[in-house]
Amino acid sequence: MTPNYFLTKSLLYEWIPDFELNVYDLSDLVVLDQGLEKECKAIGEQFHTFLAIYKKGTIAKPKGLCTTFKYAILDSKALDLCQKFEEKLGGNILVAYAKPLERW
Numbered sequence: 001m002t003p004n005y006f007l008t009k010s011l012l013y014e015w016i017p018d019f020e021l022n023v024y025d026l027s028d029l030v031v032l033d034q035g036l037e038k039e040c041k042a043i044g045e046q047f048h049t050f051l052a053i054y055k056k057g058t059i060a061k062p063k064g065l066c067t068t069f070k071y072a073i074l075d076s077k078a079l080d081l082c083q084k085f086e087e088k089l090g091g092n093i094l095v096a097y098a099k100p101l102e103r104w
Helices: 005-009 018-023 034-046 076-089
Strands: 049-054 093-098
Touching (some): 034 076, 049 076, 076 093
Antiparallel strands (some): 049 093
């Protein structure tokens, strides 16, 4: 079992490629409760992005998702909705990645 096994129980992180899921330390990602996860997934689908939730205080790692994949460019409507959703996360950080995934 990989250290990131806890992420496989979440529908939110199905987009993470196997290599990154099995090799990178993704312990800073948060698995949401089912209601918030569904809401987050719906936001991602609505604005054609992949979303991830990071623990409060997390910084980008040399081998992490933020340094591997490009962020999504959000229009003002998407940004507003993401910011409102992020307020529900108790200080955790919402990050939107481009869909389809693009490597830096």
